[in-house]
Amino acid sequence: MTGLRWGILATGGIAGAFASDLRTAGRELVAVGSRSQESADAFATRFDIPRAHASYEALVADPEVDIIYVSTPHPMHHDNARLALEAGKHVLVEKAFTLNRAEAEDLQRLGAERGLLVMEAMWTRYLPHMIRIREIIAAGTLGEIRAVSADHTQLLPSDPAHRLNALELGGGALLDLGIYPVSFVHDILGAPTSVKAVGRLIETGADAEVATVMTHDGGALSTTLSSSRGAGPNAASIVGTAARIEIDRVWYTPTTFRVILPDGTVAEEFASDEVAGRGMEYQALAAERYVADGTLDSDLLPVAESVAIMGTLDEIRAQIGVRYPSEEADNG
Ligand SMILES: NC(=O)C1=CN([C@@H]2O[C@H](COP(=O)(O)OP(=O)(O)OC[C@H]3O[C@@H](n4cnc5c(N)ncnc54)[C@H](OP(=O)(O)O)[C@@H]3O)[C@@H](O)[C@H]2O)C=CC1
Ligand SMILES: O=C1CO[C@H](CO)[C@@H](O)[C@@H]1O
Incomplete structure (x- = not known):
């Protein structure tokens, strides 16, 4: 199977677990991007990654990278995934896919327009x-x-x-x-x-x-x-x-x-x-498969379903009264 060259966006807890599982599965991990050069360097050393970028912008602009794994906190997923898609990269976005359904629909639309894979990293589905x-x-x-x-x-x-x-x-x-x-x-x-x-x-x-x-x-x-x-x-x-x-x-x-x-x-x-590692490699292998076979969507969790799930979460949040700061700004 044709593999993809992975770039990891953010250097937090789950980024480390994912990088470790990618390595165990023998996948190609070529770059990492962080808000700071120091964190990028430390992460690159830890997982033997050839290139460490001091910004997310520099990571997505890296011509050696095919797919970006977005592992920032939830409110950043939409902007970070958009950044990667606009740079022509496929994206695997940590759960929860976005903050809400509107953001999820925007990523779905952009992925379809650009002919790129947009996939939620709900790793459980692939186990x-x-x-x-x-x-x-x-x-x-x-x-x-x-x-x-x-x-x-x-x-x-x-x-x-x-x-x-x-x-x-x-x-x-x-x-x-x-x-x-x-x-x-x-x-x-x-x-x-x-x-x-x-x-x-x-x-x-x-x-x-x-x-x-x-x-x-x-x-x-x-x-x-x-x-x-x-x-x-x-x-x-x-x-x-x-x-x-x-x-x-x-x-x-x-x-x-x-x-x-x-x-x-x-x-x-x-x-x-x-299962050798934590089990996060199955979703990565699936993502590589969807790009290689040209389907550009998950058969186990299509992007349309990620959108629908965000809609369900929106409804639950409306009933319990949780709103995020960006949603307050959007709706006055
Ligand atoms: N699949 C799974 O089992 C798990 C999934 N997750 C998901 O992964 C995502 C990240 O979680 P986790 O790794 O635990 O989070 P961490 O707080 O450990 O890491 C988040 C990283 O995001 C980057 N970042 C960008 N902007 C900010 C900001 N304003 N504040 C803090 N960090 C920022 C930082 O990387 P840098 O400084 O390098 O830019 C930071 O290290 C979430 O979506 C979460 O739901 C989390 C745990 C388990
Ligand atoms: O996905 C997850 C699995 O469990 C973690 C805690 O250990 C969560 O915080 C996380 O976001």
């Missing part, structure tokens, strides 16, 4: 256990799916200045953690036909805990829980008329699951044995 779950569902093993449930709950820093809690950094449990269960529900049941959400906001105006109940085509139900204030089961289930799937903790990372019949018999067990 081996999720691929197997899709096969089981497609084979009809579960019967008609009636309910999906998932949580993403972690005990994370309560410092108001932390990315998770600061509105100006796109903070909130929903966009950082809840995106996983909401994306999972979209994957299995499609976009919701109705949404009911409750949440608790902290003093910064960001959400710390959010629960949703949604309905889907045919009246199927979903429930999601996101919280940055306590570690819960981090498990997921898909309940059908003929069988259910229970995905073990931590369901959105490489893990185990079982297909269980109504009488309790385990019909299949799956273990993610072959």
Whole structure:
């Protein structure tokens, strides 16, 4: 398969995890860009990257780079991805794809205009256990799916200045953690036909805990829980008329699951044995495939679905009362 030459935009926590997985998978990591030369140099040394740029502009202008991985905080995703697309680069953008649906639509439009891949880095979709779950569902093993449930709950820093809690950094449990269960529900049941959400906001105006109940085509139900204030089961289930799937903790990372019949018999067990690193390389390999085969869109999470997911998150945020500073400016 033809590979791509990767450039990493930003040098924070997840950029390091992604770079490490790219290296483990033997992909071509050729450049990094940071707001400072010092961080770019340190990151380049750590992952043996040949070129370190002192600005995001310099990174996207690098002629040796084919695809940019955007790993800044949520409010910067849209502008950073736009910068890369305007420079003619494909983009893999960290979750949450953007702050809201309008920004997501803008990236979708620009990618289509320029003939470039625009893909959300919802790495879970590309993991081996999720691929197997899709096969089981497609084979009809579960019967008609009636309910999906998932949580993403972690005990994370309560410092108001932390990315998770600061509105100006796109903070909130929903966009950082809840995106996983909401994306999972979209994957299995499609976009919701109705949404009911409750949440608790902290003093910064960001959400710390959010629960949703949604309905889907045919009246199927979903429930999601996101919280940055306590570690819960981090498990997921898909309940059908003929069988259910229970995905073990931590369901959105490489893990185990079982297909269980109504009488309790385990019909299949799956273990993610072959995953070498954290598992972030599967999305990178998929991105390389979509460019090589000319489809320029993900078959596992098309950009149109990322747009729809941002729409669902917008609706949940409207119900719990979370608005980001740039949205206040946009709408007066
Ligand atoms: N897939 C996954 O499992 C995970 C995904 N994420 C996602 O990755 C993204 C980044 O998260 P994470 O790596 O934890 O964040 P960090 O705070 O660790 O890093 C963010 C980086 O963005 C750059 N940046 C640009 N503007 C700013 C700004 N105003 N304030 C702070 N940093 C800025 C900085 O890089 P520089 O100084 O080099 O410019 C910084 O190091 C988010 O979208 C998050 O949701 C996060 C964790 C896990
Ligand atoms: O995607 C994510 C997975 O979990 C992290 C915490 O460990 C989150 O903060 C992050 O954004």
